[in-house]
Amino acid sequence: MARRPRVPRPRPGSVAPSHGAPSAASPRSAPSAPSAPSARSARSAPSARSAPSAPSARTAPSAPSARSAASPSPPPRPRSRAVGRPQPGAAPAAPPSRPEERAEGGRVVQAAGRFRELVAGRPWRRRRRAIIAGGVITVFVLVAAFVTAIFLPALQVRDVTVAGTEYVPEESVLTAAAPHAHGSILLLRTGAISQEVAEVPGVDAVEVERDWPHGARITITETEPIAVLARTDGSTAVVDAHGEELPAAAGEGRSLVPLAVESGAADPEGAARAMSEVLAEMPGEMRGAVQEVTASSTSDVTLEIALEDGGAKTVVWGDAQDAQLKAEVVQALLGRPGGVIDVSSPVAPVTR
Numbered sequence: 001m002a003r004r005p006r007v008p009r010p011r012p013g014s015v016a017p018s019h020g021a022p023s024a025a026s027p028r029s030a031p032s033a034p035s036a037p038s039a040r041s042a043r044s045a046p047s048a049r050s051a052p053s054a055p056s057a058r059t060a061p062s063a064p065s066a067r068s069a070a071s072p073s074p075p076p077r078p079r080s081r082a083v084g085r086p087q088p089g090a091a092p093a094a095p096p097s098r099p100e101e102r103a104e105g106g107r108v109v110q111a112a113g114r115f116r117e118l119v120a121g122r123p124w125r126r127r128r129r130a131i132i133a134g135g136v137i138t139v140f141v142l143v144a145a146f147v148t149a150i151f152l153p154a155l156q157v158r159d160v161t162v163a164g165t166e167y168v169p170e171e172s173v174l175t176a177a178a179p180h181a182h183g184s185i186l187l188l189r190t191g192a193i194s195q196e197v198a199e200v201p202g203v204d205a206v207e208v209e210r211d212w213p214h215g216a217r218i219t220i221t222e223t224e225p226i227a228v229l230a231r232t233d234g235s236t237a238v239v240d241a242h243g244e245e246l247p248a249a250a251g252e253g254r255s256l257v258p259l260a261v262e263s264g265a266a267d268p269e270g271a272a273r274a275m276s277e278v279l280a281e282m283p284g285e286m287r288g289a290v291q292e293v294t295a296s297s298t299s300d301v302t303l304e305i306a307l308e309d310g311g312a313k314t315v316v317w318g319d320a321q322d323a324q325l326k327a328e329v330v331q332a333l334l335g336r337p338g339g340v341i342d343v344s345s346p347v348a349p350v351t352r
Contacts, residue, residue, distance in 0.1 A: 150184045157185050159215035167249035168202040168222055176200050177208075177218060185210055193218065202246045225250040226279050227257040227293070229272050232265065241280030243273035257287070262296040271295040274320050278303075281323030286330070299344075307334065318344030 149155060160181045162173045176196040180189045190208040197206045197218060205221040223240045228251055230236050238251040239259070259275045261268045275293045278301050282290070291312065292304040303315040315330055326343040333341050338351040 146186070150186055152184075154213055155185050156214055157182055157188060157216055159211065160218065161211070161215065162218045162220070164220045164222070166222055167247050167252070168200060168220065169247070172200050173197055173203075173218060173220065177216075181216055185212065185214060185216070188216060190216075201244070202250060222250075225254060225256060226287075227259045227276060229259045229276075230261070231272075232261055232263055232268055239272065239276050241276055243269075243276035257290050258292050260292065260294045262294055265296045267297060270298045271301075274298040274301055277320040278317055278323065281320065283324075283327050286327055305330075305334075313338075314340045316340065316342040316344055322346050 160174060160177060162170045165173065176199065177193045180192045180196065188210055190210070193208045193216070194206040197203060197208075197220065202222050203220050204223040207219045209217045209219075211217045223244070223246060225238045225246050226241055227239055228236050229239045229243075229245075238246045238248060238256065240246055257279055259272060259279075261271050265271050272295075274297075275295050279287060279290070279293065286305070289305050289307075290303055291306050293301065294304075295301045299319045301317040301319065303317055304312055305315055306312050313334065317326060325346045329343050329346050329349050330341055333343075333349060333351055336351050340352045342350040342352070
């Protein structure tokens with residue numbers, strides 16, 4: 001037979017609890033008996049002193065004690081959860097300020113702006129494409145216009161004029177320029193024409209210009225003749241300051257110094273060139289007084305100079321070096337007695 005539960009006696013000053021509801025006793029009062037016991041607990045009920053066990057899934061929760069009725073218990077602490085998992089019932093987090101935020105399982109990237117930049121063309125790229133396209137079209141138009149102008153009949157070279165000639169034959173200049181003075185005036189090779197014309201005897205400088213729309217103009221500067229060379233075979237030639245032979249017409253109407261190469265000369269051409277160089281380097285006042293120049297080699301040039309009193313003196317000049325110094329020494333010794341002045345060594349002149 002079941003035992004009857006024992007009820008503790010109330011202490012003095014306390015109120016006895018009723019059988020139906022829990023008493024509102026002081027905090028020191030004993031815990032109340034569990035309400036609505038199950039069929040299993042009816043056979044062996046717990047004693048009044050034993051504390052109620054924790055509520056299980058099969059047993060109903062016990063009635064609150066007097067202490068819990070007087071002072072409510074604090075709210076239960078939340079269980080610790082995994083880092084990064086949102087807690088239930090928590091306030092929603094503020095939207096992320098950055099375009100990137102962390103989420104469970106990976107990384108969320110706000111790529112709308114990037115896709116928008118890829119789809120929409122950038123202004124500077126559009127300008128660059130427009131500039132490139134405009135440049136290509138401009139170059140194409142210019143090339144087409146140039147090619148068309150090359151074959152225009154109105155721009156073909158037909159007239160070539162020569163200026164600056166006195167003794168150089170004009171036909172010689174035109175013949176030298178003919179291989180390059182044809183075709184379109186846009187492709188006229190002025191440099192090649194200048195090189196060909198400069199090879200003509202008596203031409204010292206050349207200038208070629210385009211004479212629009214279908215012509216070319218060649219202007220030359222002739223070489224100045226300085227002497228007439230008498231060769232050992234009896235022939236003569238007009239020569240310039242470098243001993244180069246000029247056209248025969250170059251000596252017409254001019255007073256030129258006669259040059260003579262002595263018989264038996266080992267190097268007639270070298271002797272003629274040395275005499276021409278001596279005349280070219282000589283001051284103009286002395287050159288006008290020279291009556292004749294002879295030489296048998298490049299180092300024994302001899303001059304015949306006319307004096308103001310009607311006489312003449314022989315000057316042994318030597319080679320063509322130190323022409324200015326030799327001319328000054330000769331000018332200083334012309335008044336000295338003697339018929340020969342040797343300035344082949346200008347620092348130690350000799351008169352005899």
